Amino acid sequence: MPQIAYLGPPGTFTEQATRQLTGGFEAELVPFETVPLALAAVRAGDVLAAGVPVENSVEGSVPATLDTLTTDDPLVAVQEAVLPVQFDLLARPGLALSEIGTVASHPHALAQVRGWLAENLPGASVHAASSTAAGAAAAASGEFDAAISAPVAIEHYPSLVRLAGGVADVRDAVTRFLLVRRPGALPEPTGADRTSVCAVISDEVGTLADLLAELSLRGINLSRIESRPLRERFGEYRFFLDFDGHVADARIGDALTALHRRCSTVWFLGSYPKADRSPAGVRPSASEQAFEVAAKWLDDVRAGRLA
Ligand SMILES: O=C(O)C(=O)Cc1ccccc1
Structure with a gap:
């Protein structure tokens, strides 16, 4: 079965998009910690393709993706998906909203909920994670109090509690993803x-x-x-x-x-x-x-x- 890389760990928006992008064929999805690592695996021939985020309707392009596409051996996009993006606030159990001191997530996610955080968690410090699901994993392990995550993340981190859903400063925000492979x-x-x-x-x-x-x-x-x-x-x-x-x-x-x-x-x-x-x-x-x-x-x- 072909292996397809994605920005992991499990529970990211990119995982959802990659499932959609590979919907037409049987594939094993393999998580990578960063977009450059996922694309390096494609270039090395370790995986057939990678699902990567390229741009968001609120925050603009994903520089790591653009820069990695044009550094090193050529890669080409073969499919596109556009996903609606809104977030959950997942927290360690037993914490009220007012008790949350630290929040982690992907910088693109944090940028899309800046207003919501300022209004609802004005005292919390905000920390960048390599993905929204990496933020949830860090909250589950106790490193942070909470994470801004994709709605699917709670299935992967069941020890966390959903304190808020549908979180987004801009309604109807979308992110565009590409399935990228070696030229052929x-x-x-x-x-x-x-x-x-x-x-x-x-x-x-x-x-x-x-x-x-x-x-x-x-x-x-x-x-x-x-x-x-x-x-x-x-x-x-x-x-x-x-x-x-x-x-x-x-x-x-x-x-x-x-x-x-x-x-x-x-x-x-x-x-x-x-x-x-x-x-x-x-x-x-x-x-x-x-x-x-x-x-x-x-x-x-x-x-x-x-x-
Ligand atoms: O971190 C994720 O879940 C990603 O897939 C990257 C991302 C982050 C924020 C919005 C869309 C995609």
Whole structure:
């Protein structure tokens, strides 16, 4: 049975998302303490794939995921899931809300309940854990009084008590997850796909605008752009771009070759079905047929076949 890594321990949002992402096939889920460790296991071939969080509607991107995807051997996303995210406050038994002095959780979770904590636990100190479930495990072992956890966590840490449920500063918050594996056969195009790339451009006038124009000229809808520092050179950046369409689509292939010509580095990070399955709107001049007819016309011109 294939093994699939996820950000553990058991009881994380990522475990739930990875179960959804692997719903179509039998797999053994293997917890790792951090996203970089889960992705290293994929690169080493120890596991087939990994489920990782990429971005949240409240707190933005998960930098550890973005940075690890573009460091070392290539990895590509093959599937996407979007999960609603709200939290439970789990505590050691016998403690009232007013007696909680320490709370642990993943930084993304803590950022999403900052207002709730300020209102309900104003005196408590807040501690970062490697995941929401790691926070629950630390509370269960007595290291902290309480944890901000995924609703499934209580099943894994039954010694804890749910003091509050549905905790969230922003209603309807969601987190987006990807199933990532080593490069191989790509998922088939579905007509409702997303492509992710990361591009490095030079620090010159207009390079970012020119890069984006390559997408807009071909009628490609950009759904996300995020910059991360290059690390080695202060003031230079990698741009993570998500856009509608599949690399097998003519307009996307054409745009990617343009990006490759313009950028010093382009990482292809995958083409995969969008979680919401909303089809890409394609203008007539960017349709498969328009590209085919135009390519045929150019062949004819070059071959002197024009009548
Ligand atoms: O710690 C977890 O449970 C995770 O899967 C990471 C995370 C944290 C907060 C919101 C969504 C995902």
